């Protein structure tokens with residue numbers, strides 16, 4: 155196979171794939187990098203890399219060239235690892251990728267052998283289609299997949315050999331499996347996903363890591379200002395592998411609410427402000443949640459529906475706690491904008507609501523009692539569109555499906571009126 159680009163990602167990829175037993179040619183326009191590899195040396199410092207380059211070059215499995223034509227001659231798979239640096243305005247620089255694809259296109263005219271191209275560089279969703287597939291669309295023998303790289307400089311060799319994640323995405327599933335097969339001897343199960351998921355996952359991972367670091371630093375700062383050991387706080391937080399260090403709360407869906415999260419976040423941010431502390435990440439969480447609610451409102455306002463039947467009123471299933479329920483806020487807005495709605499929630503009987511629940515609900519929707527249906531069947535018989543605002547039991551899900559009504563599921567999908575993809579950000 156050929157690895158195009160012998161930078162931090164490309165050189166580690168080329169050397170480690172050679173270590174796994176593949177015959178690899180690394181290609182770079184930078185003569186110094188090519189000469190280094192041919193001399194059995196790593197072109198930059200990365201722990202463990204020099205030894206692998208030396209061993210694999212000596213064994214004849216790793217070679218290098220400045221010529222893409224030479225790299226392409228003997229191979230069925232090309233891994234693109236060129237740089238995608240930031241432009242001045244923060245946009246992604248796709249010049250190196252565009253140029254490499256142009257060069258490849260110029261070499262494919264004579265070729266009839268199939269070629270799989272895997273893009274390992276970090277690129278926006280849609281880039282493989284726009285910058286790689288479109289210029290190569292005339293070459294039927296070419297398949298393009300996205301195979302993002304997750305290694306970290308400083309531990310890149312270890313990250314390659316013991317991957318935390320292996321992702322390959324593409325329309326051509328055979329090509330995706332072929333690329334996943336290159337890593338078959340590594341201890342990881344490949345995730346075969348759609349092309350754009352593969353492109354976005356790399357950004358999602360890096361954004362998540364950055365958010366985790368900023369979160370730990372903000373909690374640590376607050377702790378330090380309160381004379382508390384922030385490391386002890388975060389270490390204790392990490393001991394909870396059910397709710398904290400787990401997949402819990404990591405599914406895109408509806409806005410959060412309830413009697414704890416909004417209240418406690420407000421209190422934390424207020425306490426920090428009294429200490430003259432700015433905690434921008436934590437301060438942004440409630441506004442982010444409100445924006446999410448506004449988007450749901452906008453989507454619901456645009457539905458071709460006259461009678462919206464809501465499934466669920468409390469902020470989650472199996473509770474009758476209505477305090478700070480985002481569904482109540484959504485209904486208040488919809489009613490205010492003239493929409494006709496009715497509600498069914500199996501845990502809520504309007505006559506039995508009292509105390510802080512009642513105060514919260516009546517302040518938002520004074521005539522809420524008149525909007526309740528006592529059974530799901532009754533609500534479904536009235537509605538011409540169902541809004542799922544709470545996870546339904548399997549029985550309720552069955553009844554909703556059997557009603558044949560159109561459904562807007564706010565809980566398990568994020569509705570989008572028109573998906574937008576602008577890979578180049580131009």
Ligand SMILES: NC(=O)c1ccc[n+]([C@@H]2O[C@H](COP(=O)([O-])OP(=O)(O)OC[C@H]3O[C@@H](n4cnc5c(N)ncnc54)[C@H](O)[C@@H]3O)[C@@H](O)[C@H]2O)c1
Nearest residue numbers: 159160161162163182183184236237238250275276303307
């Ligand atoms: N560095 C990391 O830790 C890391 C981790 C994961 C993903 N990534 C992503 O991987 C990609 C590569 O990152 P990097 O740090 O290895 O970049 P880099 O700048 O170190 O290496 C890119 C290499 O591509 C070569 N190149 C560019 N155009 C070429 C062409 N037409 N022909 C031949 N060679 C060409 C350059 O000379 C350079 O050596 C980027 O998209 C980056 O975002 C980087």
